[in-house]
Amino acid sequence: MEAVLTEGSVELELVVFKCGEFIVSIDSEEVSAIISTDEASDMGVNLLQIPGASDNGIEGDSKVIMFKDGYSDDGLYGIVADRLEDIISVNMDNLTTIPTLLEKAYKTKAFWAVAMTGGRLGNIFIINSYALNKKV
Numbered sequence: 001m002e003a004v005l006t007e008g009s010v011e012l013e014l015v016v017f018k019c020g021e022f023i024v025s026i027d028s029e030e031v032s033a034i035i036s037t038d039e040a041s042d043m044g045v046n047l048l049q050i051p052g053a054s055d056n057g058i059e060g061d062s063k064v065i066m067f068k069d070g071y072s073d074d075g076l077y078g079i080v081a082d083r084l085e086d087i088i089s090v091n092m093d094n095l096t097t098i099p100t101l102l103e104k105a106y107k108t109k110a111f112w113a114v115a116m117t118g119g120r121l122g123n124i125f126i127i128n129s130y131a132l133n134k135k136v
Contacts, residue, residue: 010092014115015065016124017081019050025115026079026127028087032068037080040064045076050110050127067129079127090115095126 014025015034040047045064064078095113112128 011089012092012095012115013087013089014124014126015087016085016121017063017065018083018085019079019081022050022125023085023121024050024111024125024127025088026065026129030067030129031065033066034063034081034084035066035078037062037064040066040078043076045078048077048079048129050079077129079129085121088117088121090117094118098125 013028015028015031016023016025018024035043045066047064061083063081063084065081066076066078094116096116097113098111110128111125113126115124115126117124
């Protein structure tokens with residue numbers, strides 16, 4: 001993850017998207033590309049699921065957020081974004097850990113933090129792409 005220093009604070013750049021009913025994000029440093037679902041299908045991309053998100057299938061305007069090369073030895077991976085919301089910078093002071101209760105409820109460590117944005121997007125779960133793939 002590459003942090004941006006601004007006036008003594010550290011910021012994280014997040015790609016924010018909607019997945020089912022959830023608004024989630026991923027560190028922009030983990031993203032190699034954002035492609036159409038048709039391109040992902042042609043490339044044989046392995047699509048990962050967000051725990052707890054409804055699987056309504058891929059819609060026409062859905063995109064696939066591709067993880068960077070080296071993410072996995074067994075192929076290309078990405079996650080379906082029902083709708084891209086924004087790319088935002090969040091001060092690290094505005095991050096909080098995921099409550100243990102949520103980790104237990106979803107039986108996953110696929111999220112590593114919540115960004116408390118206070119803006120129109122509200123609180124945003126940040127995906128741990130490694131744990132999402134490994135189903136940790």
